[in-house]
Amino acid sequence: MADFIAAIKQRVLVLDGAMGTMLQERGLKAGGCPEEMNLTAPDVVEAVHREYADAGADIIVTNSFGGSRPKLAHYGLEDKVHEINARAVVLARNAAGPDRFVAASIGPTGRFLRPVGDADFDDMVEVFGEQVRAFAEAGADLITMETFLDIAELRAAVIACRRYSDLPIMALMTFENEGRSVLGTSPEAAAVTLEALGVTVIGTNCGLGVEGIYEMLARMRSVCSTPLIAQPNAGLPQLIDGQTVFNATPQDMVVYHQQLLDIGVRVIGGCCGTTPAHIRAMREALQGTEQDWTPPARRCLLSSRTGVVEIGGPAACAIIGERINPTGRKAYAQELREAKTAYIRREAQAQVAAGAHLLDVNCGAPGVDEPAALERAVLAVEGVAQVPLVLDSSDPAALERALKVADGKVLINSVSGEEKSLKGILPLAKKYGAAVIALALDGSGIPETAEERLAVARRIRDAALEAGLAPEDIVVDCLTLTVSAEQKRAMETIRTLRLVRDELGLPTALGVSNISFGLPCRPVLSSVFFAMALDAGLSAAIINPRDERMMDAYLAAMVLLGKDVRAESYIAAYADVSAAPAAAAPQDAPTGIRDRL
Amino acid sequence: MADFIAAIKQRVLVLDGAMGTMLQERGLKAGGCPEEMNLTAPDVVEAVHREYADAGADIIVTNSFGGSRPKLAHYGLEDKVHEINARAVVLARNAAGPDRFVAASIGPTGRFLRPVGDADFDDMVEVFGEQVRAFAEAGADLITMETFLDIAELRAAVIACRRYSDLPIMALMTFENEGRSVLGTSPEAAAVTLEALGVTVIGTNCGLGVEGIYEMLARMRSVCSTPLIAQPNAGLPQLIDGQTVFNATPQDMVVYHQQLLDIGVRVIGGCCGTTPAHIRAMREALQGTEQDWTPPARRCLLSSRTGVVEIGGPAACAIIGERINPTGRKAYAQELREAKTAYIRREAQAQVAAGAHLLDVNCGAPGVDEPAALERAVLAVEGVAQVPLVLDSSDPAALERALKVADGKVLINSVSGEEKSLKGILPLAKKYGAAVIALALDGSGIPETAEERLAVARRIRDAALEAGLAPEDIVVDCLTLTVSAEQKRAMETIRTLRLVRDELGLPTALGVSNISFGLPCRPVLSSVFFAMALDAGLSAAIINPRDERMMDAYLAAMVLLGKDVRAESYIAAYADVSAAPAAAAPQDAPTGIRDRL
Ligand SMILES: [Zn+2]
Ligand SMILES: [Zn+2]
Ligand SMILES: [Zn+2]
Structure with missing residues (x-):
């Protein structure tokens, strides 16, 4: 069998069409379990696959969309999970033969993770893992996750895939007419979160016709660099005589082919209402098309459940609210010990209202169970704020707890050049699809010169690449020292910002206000240092957005730097x-x- | 005769000692005119010169210290000015022979320039010019101006020298025990003013013994790069039995020789109370001494009557108060038309109190006689403020009027790259010892890019060097454009600052606040731009020092840039x-x- 990843580099592949409607037409009763037919009516399933293969599909999708344990349990089939899923691969392979790909399908479980529902992240991973193991054993070529409405569930599914196989992954969300999933996720947020998790092909299926699907994919393309997959319904559903029907003709389905190709769609198939005739039309529309595509450069983007924020590049400097941190804040430290979240929720809202683009969350204080506290804090912040998170801890256990419940692609604050830190933090970032702040220091302390800090940053970058992270997901903290203690090093920090930008091409971060510690009227000094840092290309500032002086400096600098167009x-x-x-x-x-x- | 300038490069020259006391001992009556003896007792004068020549003096100073028309008029000798001064040179030459230098002496006239006295600058120049012409005709090798108490009078004398001869000039001020001249001029202010006027050797004579003279010269050395001259009295004067006596022995006089040599003293002689025996001791003290000396690099310094301000180099950015300018200030414009100075005096004081290091003075408004107004404004400002001035005009006539009455080394604001501007402004700067602000634009308007502005600055620099200015005395205005009109050019200005510093090594200036014209809450935007400009090495900021935000940015940036040591x-x-x-x-x-x- 050819390599799927190599194949989509060379040409656009055609995926098959709807399975459920085809099975209904072939005897599946209303309320019946489609996946059970893998055992009870394998010929029917295989025949549908064969029709799609004959129509020109390069990829045959298994009949396992509802094959997860919770779904099968509805039908009392919870002891047949392995068999149904493994059998699904075999049937698809029978039709696909050696020259087509078999994509093993995973759909939502119908359950929701905390705090939306009561499902536990680890349990969810194991649920998907059960399907994944069956697929891998049975010889699937790749896994496709379709029709997900909840990015958190899809994250768990991808992580399960990565844990129990090394198969390529296609991950597809379903969006509503308004351009969001039912749980509020935008195509951009989905794409950023999924790319960070190492998904091979990102896309969208169901919910929309081909025009709507194109619009969602174009938005995904604006933030990600992976190949895309388009799996539209055959038009928008219409209720006629109590029956849901999809009216798009095979020719309607290919109107957007060229635009799809232009934005890097490398897999095209159909969802509800599509038939072998639609697939055949897609196949034919690809004949003679120019299929070259160069992926866009990756950028450093972070996501929440709903939106994305860029760090570095042409983007305006991102403001990271620093106030959810118990250092010097006794009331918050006390709340942490009492497992309360009132301060966190108030500060999350207040900082976003004041202009924070991201929120730093730190729960490290004496007498606090940090893993539990950080998980609780993440859930609390996500309950009131829609911005990406910065998980501020050096404890891998605390970080992992938080990474499981975080909705999007978070920024880990931080990894240093110390061996223990590199070993503890980088694999977590890789596994949970996070970016990292790299502190330009190591066991020997804070380097004196900009060149030495650059050298540490380079070592961390290399270790991160080794661990499988993308270089764009490394944000270098150039280290603000207190000017009253280290006067000569203030401008060394500014120089480090320029060096990291010019020599490594990496985005930069700085906890700005530390500069003025111990001096009077700190906002005056901090805001001027901030202006200099922004001039030097600072990509992300960890500040108090409720400090009016700091935001003055920010807003003015954005005008001067041309980021705030027409002011x-x-x-x-x-x-x-x-x-x-x-x-x-x-x-x-x-x-x-x-x-x- | 050997070249004086070449000679002091190679070795330290010995000047002769006192003339007046020697003549008294040889028949000059109390209340008599020493210079008349050039005509009435030439043998006596020549004999004194010969004693000094025999004692080892390399330079014989003429008996013409009181040879100016106002001084001779006291004795009814006003019709013998030319004869007495020319004869003074002949007598010195008779004793000096061809291998020693004859330095023609000029002393103060006893009159004071406006506003201290009633003498007119041009008249004063002509008074000194009369002596200078006689000296040049009679074959003096150089001119030495001694015992000046008023830097304004000394300026006029130097300008007269430059107008009527091309002889090398030594210019010496006399300082009191407190380290200032009786009219308040510090050694630093004197040195900066005199170096800018093109004086060959700067120094101090009389008033102090050798230790005090050394201290004054060390302070001069801290701000200038010319060779120095030391001409101490033979100790401090003591009144014994109604007689002023100087008690330092010849050996007392040479205690500081090595220190003097170390700071670049290239001419050593004596003033009151010194005799040929003192001069012989000085000559002997130089035997076998290491006489190498490398002049320090020139810097851009400006002076008032009392103090100096550095622009560029390691100095903190200089604040130029911008508020004495009628643009947008109707009340001041009205005062200018009424020839009043109340606004000017109030604003001069208020801006200095707020932190201005220099004051910009602009009198250009409709219906105003600018030359008269600028002269009046300079006198008014100098009456209440002790800071160097920035003469803000493009009218050479106005500038020349003001340059005549300005006490120190001023900064002319400005010359552009246009031919007419270069031709009109640069010769004035050379003649009156001023530095210039070079606007990085020419007839084709404000250049788009930093590189183009750099090219214009380079052309102005070359023209200024051609006109005889020192490169350090060219301050490049990198041009602030309004960000609301020219958003992309804001950072181009910052880039120009860095380029001019790095490529030309010249100090820079900027009228900062123009950046925010037309936008709300201008101090916020202007102060952030100011912080960026300071980071880029801005040497002089033309701002409103009474704008608290701007001074906040300034004070904070000076901490960050390490200029405000220990904050x-x-x-x-x-x-x-x-x-x-x-x-x-x-x-x-x-x-x-x-x-x-
Ligand atoms: Zn569908
Ligand atoms: Zn479907
Ligand atoms: Zn004297």
């Missing part, structure tokens, strides 16, 4: 602030910020 | 400002500047 954000923020005009007479008051009050 | 100025400025500590609870107010109120 629209700046004008919106300050138009109603009555700053005195340039002083016109000697008795004028100073034109400082006091005039704003 | 002493920052702490002094903000220690009493009660900024809230880093917020400790979610109900905290933002920690912005509002907390300072």
Whole structure:
């Protein structure tokens, strides 16, 4: 069997069409279990596969969409999970032969992970793992996960795949007309989360016709670099005489082929209402088409359940709210010990309202069970805020607990150049699809010069690549030292920012306010340092977004750096602030910020 | 006759000692005119010169210290000015022969320039010019100007020298025990002003003994790169039995020889109370001494009557107060038309109190006689403020009027790359010892890119060198454009700052606040741009020092850039400002500047 990954580099593959409707037409009763037919009516299943193969499909999808233990349990088939799924592969292979690919299908379990439902992440992984092991044993070429509505469940499925096989993965979410999944996930958020998990092909199926599917994929393409898969329904469903029907003709399905190819769709198939005739039309539409495609460069993007934030590149510097951190905050530390989350929820909301694009979450304090606290904090923040998270801990156990419940692609804060840190943190980032902040220091402390910090950053980068991370997912913290203690090193930090950008091409981060520790009127000093850091290309600033001075510096710098085009954000923020005009007479008051009050 | 300038490069020359006391001992009556003896007792004068020549002096100073028209007029000798001064050179030459230098002496006139006295600058130049012409005709090798108490008068004398001869010039001020001239000029201010005027050797004579003279010269050396001259009295004067006596022995006079040599003293002689025996001791002390000396690099320094300010190099960015400018200030424009100076005086004081290191003075407005107004403004500012001036005009006539009455080394704002500007401004800067701001634009407008601006700056620099200016005295204005109109060019300006520093090594200037024109809450945007400019090495900022935000940015940046060592100025400025500590609870107010109120 040819290599699937190599194949989609060379050409666009055609996937098959709907299975459920075909089985209904061939005897599946309403309320019956389609997957049971793998055992009870294997010929029927195999015949459907064969029809698609004959129609020109390169990939035959197994009849195992509802083959998970919870789904099969509805039919009392929980002791047949392995058999049904393994058999599904065999039937598909019988039709596919050696020259077509068999994609083993996984669908949602119908259960929801905490906090939406009561399913536990590890249990969910094991549920999917059961199917995955059967697929792998039976010789599937790849796994395709279809029609997922919940990115959290899909994350668990992908992680199960990675744990129990090394098969290529296609992961498909289903979006509504409004451009979000029913649980609020945007195509961008899905794509960013899935690419980070190492999914081979990302896409969308069901829910929409070919035009809607194209729109979702174009949005995915704007944030990811993987090949895409399009699996539209045969038009939008229409209810006619109590029957749901899909009216798109085979020719309707191929109207968008060229646009799909242009954005890097490498697998095209059909979902509800599609038939072998539709698949044949797709196959034919590909004849003679130019099928070259160069993947776009990867970028550093983070995601929540609903949205994405870019770090570095042409994006404006991202603001990471720093206030969910017990250091110096006794009330919060006390809440952590009491397992309460009121502070966390208030600060999450307040910081986002003040302009935070991401939220740092730190639960490390004496007397606190950090793994439990960090998991609780992540769930609390996700309950009130829609921004990607920065998990701030050096404890792998705490990080793993939190990574399981985090909805999107998070940023781990941080890994250092120390061996123990590299070994503890990088595999977690790889497994759970996270980016990492790389602290430019190691066991010998904070390097004196920018060049030495660059060297540490380079070593961490190399270790991260070794661990399977993408270089774009390494954000280098260039280290802010307290200027009152280390005056000469302040500009060394600024120089490190430029060096890391110019020499490594990596995004950068900085905890800005530490610069002014021990000095009076800290916001003045911190905000000026912030302006210099932004000028030096800082990609992500860990600051207090509720500090007005810091946000002043940010908004002004974005105008100067051309990120706030036509100063629209700046004008919106300050138009109603009555700053005195340039002083016109000697008795004028100073034109400082006091005039704003 | 050997070249004086070449000679002091190779070795330390010995100048002769006192003339007046020697003549008194040889028949000059109390209240008599020493210079008249050039005509009435030439043998006596020549004999004194010969004694010094025999004692080992390399330079014989003419008996013409009081030879100016106002001084001779006291004795009814105003019609013998030319004869007395020319004769002074002949007598010195008779004693000096061809192998020693004849230095023609000029002393103060006893009159003071406006506004201290009633003398007019041009008249003063002509008074000195009369002596200079006589010296040049009679074959003096150089001119030495001694015992000046008023830097303004000495400026006029040097300018007269330059106008009527091309002889090398030595210029010496006399300082009091407190380290200032009687009119308040510090050795640093004197040295900076004199070096800019093209004086060959700068120094001090009279007033102090050798230790005090060394201290004054060491302070001069800290700001200038010319050779120095030391001409101490024979100790401090003591009044014994109604007689002023100088008690330092010849051996006392040479105690500091090595220190003097170390700081680049290239001419050593004596003033009051020194005799041929003192000169002989100096000559002997030089035998076998190491006489190598490498001049220090020139720097860009400006001066007022009392102090100096550095632009560029390791110095902190200089603040140029921008508020004495009628653009957008109707009340000031009206005062200019009425020839009043109340606004100017108030703003000069207020800006210096707010932290200005220099003051920009602009008098260009409709209906204003700019040359008269600029002269009046300079006198008004100098009456209340002790900082160097920035003369802000493109009118050479106005500039020349102002340059005549300005006390120190001013900065001319500005010359552009246009031919007319170069031709009109650069010769004035050379003649009056000024530095210039070079606007990086020419007839084709403001260049788009940093590289183009650099090219214009380079052309202006070359023209300035051609006109005889030192490269250090060219400060490049890198041009602030309004970000609301030219968003992409904001960072081009910052880039220009770095390029000019790195490629040309010249100091830079910027009118900062123009960046925010047309946008709300201008101080926020301007101060952030200012922080970036400071990071890029800005040497002089033309700003409103009464804008609290701008000074916040300045003071903070100086800490970060290591210019405010141990943050002493920052702490002094903000220690009493009660900024809230880093917020400790979610109900905290933002920690912005509002907390300072
Ligand atoms: Zn469907
Ligand atoms: Zn389907
Ligand atoms: Zn003297």
